[in-house]
Each structure stands twice: as structure tokens, then as C-alpha cells.
Amino acid sequence: MSNVAKRQTSTLDKVLRIALYVCLFGMAAVYLAPFLVMLLTSLKDVEEIRSGTLLSLPSSLNFDAWSKAWSGACTGSQCEGMAPYFFNSFQIVIPAVAISTLLGALNGYVISHWKFKGSDVFFAALLVGCFIPFQVILLPMARTLGWLGIANTTTGLVMVHVVYGVAFTTLFFRNFYQSIPVELVKAARLDGAGFFTIFYRIILPVSTPIIVVTVIWQFTQIWNDFLFGVAFSGFDTQPVTVALNNLVNTSFGGKEYNVDMAAAIIAALPTLVVYILAGKYFVRGLTAGAVKG
Amino acid sequence: MNKNAANAGSGATPAGRPARLSLADWMPKIVMAPTVIAAIVCIYGYMIWTAVLSFTNSRMLPTYKFVGFDQYERLFMNDRWMVALSNLGIFGGLFILICLFLGVMLAIFLDQKIRAEGAIRTIYLYPMAISFIVTGTAWKWLLNPTNGIEKMMIELGFEDFRFNWLSDPDMVVYCLVIAAVWQASGFVMALFLAGLRGVDSEMIKAAQLDGASTITTYRRIILPSLKPVFFSALVILSHIAIKSFDLVAALTNGGPGYSSDLPANFMYAHAFTRSQIGLGAASAMVMLGCVLAILIPYLYSELRGERHE
Amino acid sequence: MASLTIDNVKKRYGQTEILKGINISIEAGEFLILVGPSGCGKSTLMNSIAGLEDVSEGRILIGDNDVTYASPKDRDIAMVFQSYALYPNMTVAENISFGLEMRKVPKEEREAEVERVAEMLQIGHLLKRKPAQLSGGQRQRVAMGRALARRPKMYLFDEPLSNLDAKLRVEMRTEIKKLHQKLGTTIVYVTHDQIEAMTLADRIAVMKDGEVQQLGTPQEIYDNPTNLFVAGFMGSPAMNFIPAKVVEQNGSYALELQAATPTVVPFPKPDSLKAHVGKEILLGLRPEMITEPQPHKEGKEFVVTADIDVEVTEPMGADTMVLTRIQSAEVNCRCNPAYPARAGEAIAMMFDTSKAVAFDKDNGQRIDN
Amino acid sequence: MASLTIDNVKKRYGQTEILKGINISIEAGEFLILVGPSGCGKSTLMNSIAGLEDVSEGRILIGDNDVTYASPKDRDIAMVFQSYALYPNMTVAENISFGLEMRKVPKEEREAEVERVAEMLQIGHLLKRKPAQLSGGQRQRVAMGRALARRPKMYLFDEPLSNLDAKLRVEMRTEIKKLHQKLGTTIVYVTHDQIEAMTLADRIAVMKDGEVQQLGTPQEIYDNPTNLFVAGFMGSPAMNFIPAKVVEQNGSYALELQAATPTVVPFPKPDSLKAHVGKEILLGLRPEMITEPQPHKEGKEFVVTADIDVEVTEPMGADTMVLTRIQSAEVNCRCNPAYPARAGEAIAMMFDTSKAVAFDKDNGQRIDN
Amino acid sequence: GEVEVLHWWTSGGEAKSINVLKELMTEQGHTWKDFAVAGGGGESAMTVLKSRAIAGNPPAAAQIKGPTIQEWGDLGFLTNLDAVAEKGQWDVVLPQVVSDVMKYDGHYVAAPVNVHRVNWLWANPEIFKKAGASIPSTWEQFFEAADKIKAAGFTPLAHGGQAWQDATLFEAIALAKGSQFYSAAFVGLDDATLRGADMIDVFKTFKKTREYVDPGFSGRDWNIATSMVINGDAAMQIMGDWAKGEFTAAGKKAGIDYVCYAAPGTSGQFTFNIDSLAMFQVDDESAQGAQQDLAKLMLEPTFQETFNLNKGSIPARLNMPRDKFDTCAHASMDAFLASSTTGDLVPSMAHGMAVSSMVQGAIYDVVTNFYNSDSMTAEEAVDRLARAVKASM
Ligand SMILES: Nc1ncnc2c1ncn2[C@@H]1O[C@H](COP(=O)(O)OP(=O)(O)OP(=O)(O)O)[C@@H](O)[C@H]1O
């Protein structure tokens, strides 16, 4: 309701507004608490963690854990930290997100504006499909990838992520496109625009908010995926979550919680960056005022 | 906005319609084809395969010695499975409801021209970013009776404060809910925020003139027009609920005992750790069956109802 | 430029039949106007012609091609939507040039065309705006511009001027007329404006409840409506339907009205009344045919003066509408504002029945054809 | 019911000033009609009154309350939006009753009211539909219904009848008039329909480019426009502006027109012409004042007959518009269809200047006031 | 050639140990592809292994142990190491129990790296002193001591409430009933034994220990529990010899800062847990060569020594120089040798050496649920145990 006029505020309004901010910041604090624990822990040394309370401030800022997590900690027999695995993850995430988002957008567009016989049924079937527990598809998928000759490769992983991500992306886009007036598509068809032109020129430009949401979802899902990452990657294509898991599951010679926490935060950085960047495009939609009635 | 113009048309295509071979007419189908193929093979193919396995006594790797409904019988004799199922009911229900509520509420609050919207939005979203492999540990600490919130509160002077859900077999499932809500509600918020950003402003004006307060405007005008978004959110949330695996693995590992086990963990443990693929497959089929029982009627009404909007 | 044949087209939404077998056929280059009450299916028919809705039955031919199942873009039609359907993410200029771009018109030509159209529609200063920043009438003009920029085989206009002020509307109407004369493109046009209908159309199709009631030239429709509905629909204020008894008079037939005093008026085709002698029928007479007595007309054939009771007067600037009553029927008379009609009094009115028509009271059909 | 005072209201979108200081004040219960060319700021003004847009400057008072910064729902106003703004997820019935529900009207009353309104608007059979399933005109009526169901202090109607057919429009117009008479609610109404404006309004405000040009009763606006713009805007076809030279004649002043032959016509307020003797001014004469010679009028004061060149004739049913030319100016004459005007020939026309007005050629202001 | 090795030796000491092997391999001119998947006692690694095997692309070597080796052998995935074994005289250098586990169908298919003793009691002598208690050698003594310790304000038993830790504790208590009982129950899976009075007794003792653990135990990692002993918060922990690594890392000295004893009532008995790498069939010939070399290197004394020094366990091969090992390891080695002849050397149920993973899982479920349940009686538990075991066979 941003278009509600700004007007001279009454006391009640002011009180409500303050309450709103209090509520928002309060929730923000709640959301932040676990992160704060992680952050503070990552800045303490092992001794402090053992003795202090969760939210006690570290006695001195100590970024050793961070540098260790980044480049020194052992993940398996290598002790190169998280750094090398970032590249692997990016190699998987970027194509997988791009392809699944694009496919989802196209599917959503077809299902909401180019219906054909069975398209609705297919959509329903696709949705049902996304409830299949991922654990059960590990083995048949491994076999399939083996057949295709892309077992334990990045390509294979990308494919797996695309296949199981597309149901969600389709869902997001379809439900968003549902509210775009069919008249727009009709007008464009009369103007002589074809299937793709309409998509590219008319539909995509108004899709930014949903693209943002989809990218956020897909990026997070794929970046944080462990199951597929571990099962279908090769020894040299392991994504960052597998490294993180290895790093965290050190149970010999004292757990270095500060390094674990630092590593986790580092592993989450790309996702956070995506949130911040993509968030900028959360602009107000543009459909309003285009048609009458 | 004859929304159903296109669909009604397709439904009512007369039998006499000549088959056309123009590429343009086939475009929608061609575009959908990869997804259709992938879905048929990688979702339904595997589903059938799993169904087949659930009737075999496959152990470490799939074999095809059929044993009828034995696995299902064993499954429902298994106390741990029953615990997992009822946990899923409690966990899923609470998780979805609370997430929807929080998500909608926060999205609406954030839509009030908030100064630091970008920052706050990212704060609400960030829990999604961090893998549960580690946040599980942080939550474990926070919820731990001896050194988490309880200790903090006691230090703050609330001597009698007790918070020991994590070690209480009856309450531990609520710990899962807390952590899961923390993680997913931000995304629901984002989903709704995106929806809110597409609502026609004229309609809102009309509602204001009709005398609707801000709250009523949201409740009666804006949110109903976001029905598709609810639909998305619901599917996503139930998906998360049903597949919550990392969460349990990291936070409670099913404990105390197996009181916080969820079907996904049960399935994984049996299919992979305990070499009982047959039983695992059966449990997967039961999970799927439960989902379908809830989802299909809903899908049906959604996809029907939407035709007239 | 192509002829248009609509052959028994039906359209159903679920159970409800919206178009109940439409048959219309016009020549290449004709200007067809669709009129009819709100909700009678005009827009639906337009959409069907454009190929934006599948028809449930029947055929549509453009020229000699059966396009019933052709895709919209292959029909080469430009349309102005009743709901505008502007592309919200494009500027006005982009909205207008999009269609040209799709047809691969080079950039310079497109720009020139946008300029031309914008000037014609007086929206030159708005080219950089987005639709959301326009007023209602401006949006409507952009919607027009989008169609006018192209040179299709056929134009479809769905109430394209409804949100414009009178002056602009006249100008636009003239532009459309000029365009039609210059290009000779076939045009189908929906309007609720009588003047638009009368001045623009080569032919008018009057629709009601998904059926075509009459298809004819404006003059035919106006002077020779086939039934009560068409007669009552065209013309504003509507034709008066005055209950009248068929009487025999001097071997011919005439009509007796129950004005303040019973009055017998002649009828142009007396023989057609023969079958109805003694029965009550409805006499159709347009308001401009009932005026204050005009000396230069009096005494002419078909002109009769009688007193009637005035109920209300409504000044309309150029004329004053005088609402009178004959039996149960309200009768509108179009008088000079100076004529001293006063509510509640009877006053003399001159009936000119030279163009009168007669309808069966029961089924509403013309009886004098 | 409340009076409305708009006090120097300005509205800017970014740099552009859309409303440039509007001053209007009407009594409680008055029916104000806003007219003006497309894009002149009518809808913007309506939105400002309703509180849907913040004004950049100035004050708005409803009754004695300064509501400039009040929230829309506290102003107790019902509005019909030009773009309808129906709630797409509600049925027609729900759309109509929503406002009542918000005002806590009990369910039975609401239902009764919905019925009543729906019947009045002839949308009773559509109550269960969603807006997307309606035709343009039906949507517009639902938008009307939403406003009419309520009993607010003030109604705002933004072109509420533009998409209705003529017949329905007349009926709706009558309903609105009745409603106004019965409830006496203050109404602000935007229309492009001259007849609506003339028949409904207590007062008309003519706007142009964000400024009010004239505020007055319909008759004032029609007969006594303050400037060329108002004169040209109201009336369809528009008033003729005929270049004329002020000449002195018999101690009084008159105007000389360059018809087929120069003709001198009298002027109702000759003295006001004094200052312009010898100069060219514009004589404003409505088309219905230039007709075929009518025997019963000839010889009266202010009636002069002269020959003019016919350019085009346009039959409009009841009348025929004859387009003629005097010097550079096109002149519309409203004639009986029977009058044998033919393009290219000169024909006699009767000028009735009893209601003529005169404008300064340069600044367009009236000079005879 | 190349060897790809799938394992979950990712923690500090383990990783160091495995690096030794890697270097040795590299010296031999082979390429070592390290595929480490940590966590959950190898759950994830097993998942990976299955997925790779089914994709037709298994690693050359994978960390598999106990009966699982037989299962993989059954499926025909493992390769034959007999040639290497013969050259290295594995039959001689490896104790019978160990070599049995490494063979499938009479052929070597896997190579062992170490032997863990599971039935250890780790204690903090300081606390015992303070509480005036002495280190228990029977369960009766245990509870006596525990009461004193509790009274002195310490946690008597450091424990982590995870299924495998519960099972480790449980199995130690069962072992105290005698090796025969243990074997009948957890190796033979004898129904009568599982339902017997002794078993009920075991459950009761097991449940009783619950009173001596602190309230925050549930879900706790084992190493945190160990650190409670190290820090002087808790007096004892029953845990395998890998716990030693924690003490060492904290700078504690065996015999001084902490002491290691056999779990109560099990001195002279030895529950073993053997880590090993099984070799999978690979197509590439050079890879096969590397694989054989890997197997050979693993049994070399140098590697066995370094690995076990790091891991806290004892070498799988006999007759190794023991001077570098500490007292606890010496005790372990002695017990290993002694028990191997008396039948007191038993496979660890809790660590997957005794039974298939299915049975193991079933036992876990009953044990952990019993331990955390307030209402279940020992009799019920025994019944459930017997039924669960039967159902999963
Ligand atoms: N958001 C906006 N930004 C900039 N200019 C705008 C915006 N909205 C409207 N305008 C301009 O303000 C002017 C007045 O608009 P308004 O809608 O009030 O016109 P109107 O008198 O209602 O016209 P119409 O009869 O066509 O509906 C128009 O010229 C329009 O282009």
C-alpha cells in the first residue's frame, strides 16, 4: 500500500508506526540471535567458548578462526579450508539456477497463458512429484546418470538440480503469471508477436519480483544441498556443503567450534550476497493501471 | 480480464479442428517437453521403481525378490515409524501454520514503506542461507537446558525459568518447529512480499473508499487476491516439512531415544544406514501416499477454482 | 483489405451460450458497426474474429480464407481492446511501435509512424510515459494508436472513443473516417454512440442477446427497423411506440391515437394495415416527428396536429424534449426550446407520420413490410 | 450531504503541475459536473477529493471540516472509478456489499440493498459472477453498484456511463437523477456526454489544463460561456465561431459576415461592441441557430437570412448537419433533413443571433459582458 | 595408477594418519584421490558408496568394516587381494579374528588398519579423590562410587544421548555378564538369551546409570562428554579408545590426569572394532596395480604405527614394536593378545562388528528408546529387543 498518501500523522498513527518498527526490529533480533551466537563464537577462541556463555562478547576480536576456516582447516586429508570448494559450488549453482529458473518461467508462462489440453493436469502431476522424498531417488538417479555417462560430474549434478528444481520454479512462475491479464497476451498476439517474443517482451519485464524469489529459492536450495552434492559429485567436484560437513565433523582432538561457525558463515556468504543483490529488485510490480476492470 | 478465455477455449476445441503443423502452434508443447520428459522419467519413473522395491526384500542394494506386503506390515509394526509419522503430523501442521502466519505478517509489515526494508528483509531471509549442518549446532546450544536460553534467563535473574524441551521426549518436536520456522518463515515473507508488490493500486484505493481499514483491506482485498501465492507457499512449506531431514539430523539426531524422528530420517536410516531398502521404499511410499491424500483434493480445487478468476 | 464472412458462429462459456449463431457478411473495405445492449456479445464476437477466443461452432472467413483456426497473428488484424490492454512495462511510444517491430518494419519508419499516429491522436507529448501515468482518455488513445500504426487487412475497434471528450471524439471520428476512405481497409467497430454509428457505418449490425437482429445501412436501420427492438435501440431519444387502433377510413386504413382527444393519423403504407383492422398495434414515430406545430409544414400530407398531455420537459440546449403521454405510452417530442410546453397542461403537437412504421404488439415484428 | 470547498488545490507529479490551483465551492446537495478535455485533470481532482492522492498545495473542505489530510475512509465518500477497480476475487454481489459490510450494516440489510441496486442497474442475473466474467458495460455497472449501495456524504462518479449503450445510459441517468432528488446527496460527476452534463448538473465546472475555466449552471455555461474554450467545448456539434467585422449602423453596432455575399447581422448587446468598431472579432453562434429559413420566424428581430456555400452534408437522423464556410471558418448548420442543401452550391440559411456571443480574436475572452 | 579412496577419517588425527598413507602411495608413483565424506559414523559415506556403485563407478577403496564387507562381497563388488596377502603373509601377521573379517569367501578383499577396544572406562582421578571413591571394577562398585561422586557435587557418568553411545554403554554392561552371554546375545542373536533374566538384569543396570548422568546429556556428542571428564565436571565415561585422542589434545597425561580401565566387570575382555579399507573392482589396469600397492602399504608396520599412534587404537598386526605407545595402548594390546585365546575377544555390537546393520539398527532403536523412556520396564524392553531382532533378520 505504498500508494497510500502520506499525510500529516495523528498521534495514534505515530504510536502505531512506532509499534510497527518495534515489532519489526524485535523480530529481526529474534532472527538474528542464532546468527549472533555463531558470529560471536567464531570470534572467540576455543577456551573462551568452553568457559563463557553463548552471548558473551569475545574478550578480543580474533579472526584466526575465519582465516583458518577459509584456507587452513582440514576437510578430509586436505587442509586447504573452504576456499577450493567455492569454485565447485559456483560451477554447479550458476548453471543450475539459470536453467531451472528459465525453464520454470517458460513452463509457468505456458501453463498460465498458452494452455493446451493436459497442461493443467501436467502441472498438478509436476507438483505432486516434488513431494517425492529425495532420498528414494538417489539410487535410480545414480543409475541414470551412469547410463548417461555423467555420473560424478558437475554436469550430472546440474542436471539433477534442474530436474528437481523445475517443479518449484514452475509453481512460482505459474502462480505469478496467473495474475497477468490475458488481454496483454492477446494484444501482443494481434500485434504479431510470437510465443517467445511475447514472453521476452511482455511477460519477462513484469516478472522481476518473482524472478527474485525464484532465484533466491533455487540458489539457496542448490547451494545448501548436501544430499545430492555428496552422492553425485566426484572427489574433485564436491560442493562447499560437503566440505563444510567434513570440516564440522571433526571429532578428534577437540572440536573447534569457532572454526566451524566461521566456516558456516563463510559458506553462506554467496547466498547472502544473492539476497542482498536480488533484494534490490523487489520493486513494486508494474501491472497496475494497464487495463480497465 | 477474461482469465478463462484461453482455457475455456482450449477445453472447447471442436473436434473438427484441423491438425496444424505450424511450428508456432507447437511451441508451447515443445517448450514444456523437456520438463515433461524429466518428470516422467525422474519423478514418476523413479516413483514406480520405488513402489516396486517396496514389494521386495531389497537390503543393501535393490534386488527383485518379491515379498508382497511384508515390508508394509513390518513398517506399521515398527514403533519408531509410528512415532515418526505422528511427529510429522505435529511438526508439519505447526510449522506450516506458523510460517504462513509469520510470513504474511512480516510481509505486510514490511510493505508499509519501512525505512530499512532492504536490511530487515535480508535479516529475515538469511536463515535460509546457512546450512543446517551448522545452524543445528547453534540451535542445539541455544535450546540446551544447561547452557542455552535457560542459562541466560537464569543469569538475568529469572531463577525459575526452565526450558528443557530438547531433552524432553514429549516436547522435543516443538524444538524442531522452532528451528524450522526460524529458517523458512523469511522465505514465505519474501514470497508474499513479491505478491504484494504486484497488487493493483486502484483496487486498494477502492477498498479505502469503501471504508475498509488497513487491516481489513489486507484481509479482504489484498490477501484473497494473493491466493496463488498462498498456494505456492503451502506447497513449498509442506515440501520442506516432509523432507525435513538435515534439521533432525543436526538438531536432535532423532533423540532423545527416537522421539524426534521424522519419516524422512526413518526412511534414510533404513534405506542407507541399515541396509533395508525394501522397508525404506515402503516408508517412502507411505509418505507419498499421505501427501497425495492431502494434496490432490487441494490441487483439484485450486486448479478448478482459479479458472474463474 | 478483405471481405469478412461470419458463418453461424456460436460461442459458449461453459453452459451459457453467448453467441447464438451469428451470420454476418461484409464486402472488402466496408465499415461495419456493431451495436447492441451491454452484454449482448459484441466484444466476444470481436475477439472471435481476431482469433483471441476459439469459437465453439461455425466458421470465420477473411477474404476467401477460412481462418476459424488460424492463429491471431496470421490473420493480420489490428484491434483496439475495450479494456485497452496496454503493455504496462512499455512507454507509449513502445506500445505503439511494438506491432510494427513485430512485422519487422525498420526503425526509422517505425519512428516516423509513431510520430504520425501520436500527432493524429494528440498524444505526442506523452510518448515517453508509461501507461500508468496516463489519464483514462489518454490510455484509450494509446490503444487506438497501437492499432492505427499498423496497416492490417482489417481493423477491429471495440468502443474506441468512449472515454474521450465530445470534441476529441468528433475529431477522432473524422480521423477514422478519413483513414477508412484513404486506405479502404475493412473495419469492424463497436460503439454505443448513435452519431458514431450513423456517420461512420457502411453497415450496421444490431445485436441482442447473442443474435443479430438486423444488418443494414444506417438509413435502413434508422428508417426501416425490422422489429421493435431495433427501432427502440437506434436513435436517441428512442423512437416512440404509440398504441394505436387500425381503423378503416375512406376505403383506406389509418390509425387512431388516444391523444388528449382521439385523433386519426394517416399511415404511409395503409394497405399493410388491412389485416389488423380493429386491432391495436404499435405506431413507431421518432421524437423529431412530433414537434411544435410548424406553419410551413402544416397541411402537408401525413401531417396532423393534436393536443397531448405534457408530463415533463427536459431542455437539452438546441432542443427541448417534451415528455408526453398517450394512453400508457410515454411519448417524447422534440420541440424548439421556445415552445411553451408546461408540465401538467395539454399542448398542441404536430405529428408527421410520413416515416412512421407499425409493429405487431405481441411479437414486436414490423407489420408494414 | 455536505458542501464541498476546493480551495486553491494544486497537484504535481514530479515536475509537471497537473492541477494548477483549483477553486470550486458548491453547496450541500448540489450536483456538480466536471467536464474538460481528456487529460485535463478531472480524475486527478476526483482522487484528491476522495483522499486517494495527496494534494501538493491547497485545502479541501467537506462541510466545515478540513479533510485535506483525512484518510479516505474518514471522508465518507463513495466513488465510481474510471477504471472500475473492481475486486477481482469477489463476486459481483460481494463487490457491491463490501462497502456496507465495512460500515457494519447487518447482513439482511446488505442483501436487500444488493438486490435493490442490482435490479436498478439490471445486473441481477450477474450477482454470482466474478468481474472477469463480465462485459465492459456490465463491469461498469457493478462499479456503479458499489457506490450506489452506500449512503455516503458525497458521491464521486468518474465517467460512470461511458461504456453503456444509449438506452441504458438514459435509464441510468434518470436513476441517478432520481437518486439525487431523493437523497439530496452532494455529487461530483465527470462526464464527456453533453446531454448528461446538461440534464444532470446543478452546476458545471469546465476544466482545461488543470484550471477551472468557468463554473456555473448548465444554462449559464451554454448560453453565456466566458471564453472561446468553454463556448467551443460545450455543445455538440460545437458553437460556430464566425469571423465578423464590427460595423456601426444606425447609431448602433452590428456585425458584418463574409457569407456568399457580405451580410450584416444584428447583435443582442450592440453597445459592448463599441470598443471594437472596425476590428474583426469572433461571433459565436450555435449550429441550431443557423437553419433553413423558417417562415414562422422570418422577419423577427435578430433573424437574418443569407446565402452561404455548402461544403458537406452529414445526415444524423433527426437533423442533417450542413457544413458551410464563411471566410476561413467552418460553420455548422443544423437543418431539416428535407432541406435540399447540396455540396458545392450556395444555399439560403437563416441566422438567429438572439443568443449570439462575441469573443476577442486574440485572447479568446468574451467581449460582450 | 590412481586410487580413489572413499573414507570418513576426516578428524584431525585421522586425517593426519591417512595422509601418511597418501604420501606413501605418492612415493610409489601413484595418484591418491581423496574422497572424504565425514559425519554420522559413515552414514553419508555409505550413501555415496552405494550411489557410486550403482552408477557403475565405485571408488577403488572404501572404508568398510565388519559384516558389511561380507554384504558387499555378496554383491560381487569386491576385488581379490590374495596375492598381496600372500606376499605380506597376512595370515601370519594378522590375528585370526581380524583376518576373518577381512575375507570374503576365503579370499582377502579388505585390509585392516587398526583395532579399537570399545569397553574402556575413562576416569578423572582428581574427582575420585575429592569424592573419596575408588575406581569401580564391577557395576555394584560403580553405583557405590557414583553415589559418592554425586554427593560430592559432580556428574558421575559423562554420557552423550545418541543412539550409538547408548548402545556402547549398554554393550559394556552386557559384556560384564560374561563373554558367552554377550556372544550368544549379540553374535548368535539367540532368542532365549535375548529374553533371558540376565538380559533383563542388563537393562535394569543400564537404566540405573541414567540417574548418574546430567540432565543435558541428550544429543550430546561423545567428545563433549569426554571434555566433561577432562574439565573435571564428570568423573567417568565409558567409551572406546578413540576418547584418548581428546585427552591427549587437551594436554592430559595418561595415568596422571586421567586413567583408563576396562569397563566395570570386563577386565580381560575385549570388544573390538576394526577399521579397514575394502577394495572394489576397477577396470583400469594401472588402477588395479595401485590398489594392490595400497593394500600392501596399509599392512606395513610404519603405517600401522603412525596411524594408530594418531588414532589411539592399536595396530591390527601383531608383534609390532610398542615403545612409542602409551600405557593405555599397552593395556589394550595385552588384553587383545590375552583375550584372543580365551574367547573373551568379542566383536562390538554397537560399532557394527557383530551383526548386520539391520539387526544393529533394530537393537539401537530398542536400547535408545528404553534409555530415554520413563515408562518402559526392563521386561518390556527385553521383549521388544527379541522381537525387533527377529523382525530384522
Ligand atoms: N502518475 C502520473 N504521472 C505523471 N502524470 C500523470 C500521472 N497520472 C496522470 N498524469 C497526467 O495528469 C493529467 C491529468 O490526468 P487525469 O487522469 O486527471 O485526466 P482526466 O481529466 O481524468 O482525463 P480523461 O478524461 O482522459 O480521463 C494527464 O495529462 C495525465 O497524463
Ligand SMILES: Nc1ncnc2c1ncn2[C@@H]1O[C@H](COP(=O)(O)OP(=O)(O)OP(=O)(O)O)[C@@H](O)[C@H]1O
Ligand atoms: N468468461 C466469461 N464467462 C461467462 N460469461 C462471460 C464471460 N465473459 C463474458 N461473458 C458474458 O458474455 C456476454 C457477452 O459479453 P461481451 O463482452 O461480448 O459483451 P459486450 O456486448 O461487449 O458488452 P459491453 O457493451 O458491455 O462491452 C456478457 O453477458 C458477459 O456477461
Ligand SMILES: [Mg+2]
Ligand atoms: Mg464489450
Ligand SMILES: [Mg+2]
Ligand atoms: Mg479521467
